[in-house]
Each structure stands twice: as C-alpha cells, then as structure tokens.
Amino acid sequence: MTMSKSTQAIVPNCHVIKIGGSTLANLSEAFIKSLKRRVAAGQNIIVVHGGGPNINEALAHQDIVSETIDGIRVTTPEMIATIRNILIGEVNSGLVGKINASGISAAGLSGFDGVFTCDYLEQEIYGEVGVVTDVNALKFKLFLKGGIIPVVACIGTSATGDPLNINADTLAAGIASGVQAESLLLVTDTPGIKKDGVTVTSASEQDIRKWVANGIIYGGMIPKVQAALDCLESGVKAVQITDDTLVGTTVQATNPLITRLTKEVHTNA
Numbered sequence: 493m494t495m496s497k498s499t500q501a502i503v504p505n506c507h508v509i510k511i512g513g514s515t516l517a518n519l520s521e522a523f524i525k526s527l528k529r530r531v532a533a534g535q536n537i538i539v540v541h542g543g544g545p546n547i548n549e550a551l552a553h554q555d556i557v558s559e560t561i562d563g564i565r566v567t568t569p570e571m572i573a574t575i576r577n578i579l580i581g582e583v584n585s586g587l588v589g590k591i592n593a594s595g596i597s598a599a600g601l602s603g604f605d606g607v608f609t610c611d612y613l614e615q616e617i618y619g620e621v622g623v624v625t626d627v628n629a630l631k632f633k634l635f636l637k638g639g640i641i642p643v644v645a646c647i648g649t650s651a652t653g654d655p656l657n658i659n660a661d662t663l664a665a666g667i668a669s670g671v672q673a674e675s676l677l678l679v680t681d682t683p684g685i686k687k688d689g690v691t692v693t694s695a696s697e698q699d700i701r702k703w704v705a706n707g708i709i710y711g712g713m714i715p716k717v718q719a720a721l722d723c724l725e726s727g728v729k730a731v732q733i734t735d736d737t738l739v740g741t742t743v744q745a746t747n748p749l750i751t752r753l754t755k756e757v758h759t760n761a
C-alpha cells in the first residue's frame with residue numbers, strides 16, 4: 493500500500509494514539525491518566541478514533557446490512573451520511589467532551605477540516621471508502637503548539653467534497669506516517685495479537701503474513717497489522733497494539749534501522 497505523504501514539516505516528538513470503537517464506550521481512568529502523563533512530558537499527541545460498533549448499531553436501526561472485506565466496510569452511498577453523522581456528530585463529540593472534561597484541551601477534527609486529504613480506495617470494490625493521500629502536518633502543528641490535542645474522526649472528503657469512510661486504523665497509520673510520528677499506538681479491546689489464546693509480545697512481518705493466511709489474525713485485526721507494517725515501512729519507529737491499560741509505554745526501537753529492516757510489530761504481553 494502507498495503510504496500518505498506530508499508536504500509540510502514533520503511534527504516533532506509526536507505520538508499517534510488510535511482508539512477503537514470497541515474501547516471508546518468504556519475508556520478507563522488509567523487511559524486518561526496515561527494521556528495526561530504523556531502531555532505533561534511534552535509529547536505531541538494526536539488521537540484518531542473509530543466507532544465500528546456505533547456504526548453497526550445505527551445501520552441496523554435502518555435495516556441496512558453491511559459487509560466487510562478483511563476488516564474494511566464496503567460502504568454504499570445509502571450508508572455514508574449515517575456513518576459521517578455517527579462518527580463526527582456522536583463519537584467524536586463524545587470523546588472530545590470526555591478529554592476536555594478531564595482537563596486536557598482537545599478539539600474534534602476530520603478530513604472536512606483540512607488536516608488530511610484522501611482519495612477513493614477502490615470505488616468499484618469498497619464504494620465510498622477513502623485512503624489518505626496527504627497530511628497537513630502544519631495544521632496539526634498549530635493545534636499542538638497551542639496546547640490542543642487534535643482528535644480526528646475517520647471521515648475524509650473526496651475531491652468533490654463528498655464524505656468518505658476511512659478505516660480508523662488505516663487513517664491512524666496515514667497520519668502517523670504523514671507527520672513522521674515517533675510511535676503509533678493502536679488501542680483496542682484485546683491486549684495484543686493473540687495466538688492460541690496467548691498474547692504474543694512481538695510479531696515479525698513473516699509471522700503476521702502467516703497468521704493472516706491461516707486465519708489466526710482475522711477481521712478487525714487485519715487493518716491493524718497492515719497499519720503497523722505500513723507505518724514501520726514509512727519510518728515510524730514503533731508500533732504497539734494494546735488494550736487501554738497501555739501497560740508500560742510504547743515500545744521504542746533502540747535502532748530504527750533494525751526495526752525497519754525486520755519490521756517488528758510489538759504488542760504488549
């Protein structure tokens with residue numbers, strides 16, 4: 493997959509944290525505390541969020557059945573307005589409100605606010621689904637310089653201004669690559685990649701390819717491992733797949749070159 497680029501300066505000491513819809517409803521105190529610690533330590537945090545379960549519920553209310561291909565929702569024109577409204581109107585505002593209430597200054601954003609551009613992934617297969625093509629690192633920098641955490645909903649716009657549904661893991665990887673983040677943290681409802689019921693502490697690209705092929709990794713975990721590999725490929729130094737206890741800190745590569753060559757994906761134990 494071609495990763496997004498940034499036409500502007502990178503964002504220093506930046507860490508992208510993606511929160512899955514699986515976790516949003518019950519975001520723990522520990523998570524908010526960890527966010528505060530990171531901000532206090534001077535990290536530039538960008539939050540990206542999903543909302544898959546909220547979308548499922550809203551579509552079910554309208555008797556709309558949706559299909560996913562390897563974790564990516566095939567998005568028909570009849571679904572896209574609902575998905576935009578749920579992600580921006582409901583999920584994003586809820587999360588931004590929660591973060592602000594905790595004392596951290598945050599602002600809600602999406603592709604409509606010009607922080608990234610996107611294009612159709614493969615319209616004939618996925619319909620109204622986007623992929624990030626460019627990241628406006630300067631705009632992110634301005635928010636962060638002003639002490640505001642950008643909280644980005646996974647909705648983009650087409651060249652003609654129509655909303656596009658973007659898988660949140662894919663968007664997080666695109667933004668992390670575009671700002672040349674130090675790390676990407678994918679927060680979900682499982683403590684890491686599991687194999688035979690056990691959470692693995694680290695996984696290589698070869699492991700991942702094998703586990704996707706034999707079904708150990710399936711569904712919503714597929715966009716995560718793809719995002720992880722894409723990020724490492726584009727120079728992001730560390731990727732962690734974890735639950736919201738964020739046990740320890742993001743695994744940092746001691747030698748970025750080795751990380752890039754071996755494409756290690758770290759998960760927590």
Ligand SMILES: Nc1ncnc2c1ncn2[C@@H]1O[C@H](COP(=O)(O)OP(=O)(O)O)[C@@H](O)[C@H]1O
Pocket residue numbers: 511512513514515542543544679680681682684685686687708709710711712713714
């Ligand atoms: N090998 C695996 N290890 C852990 N979880 C996996 C694995 N393969 C598939 N999954 C599934 O991926 C889910 C996480 O993806 P998803 O539901 O899309 O979460 P999110 O909303 O956080 O993006 C897990 O709850 C689990 O059902």
Ligand SMILES: CC(=O)N[C@@H](CCC(=O)OP(=O)(O)O)C(=O)O
Pocket residue numbers: 511512513514541542543544545547563564565566567575621622646657658659660661712
């Ligand atoms: C194109 C695509 O797959 N979009 C996702 C966007 C939400 C998402 O990614 O939410 P999670 O992080 O909770 O999985 C969807 O429609 O479900």
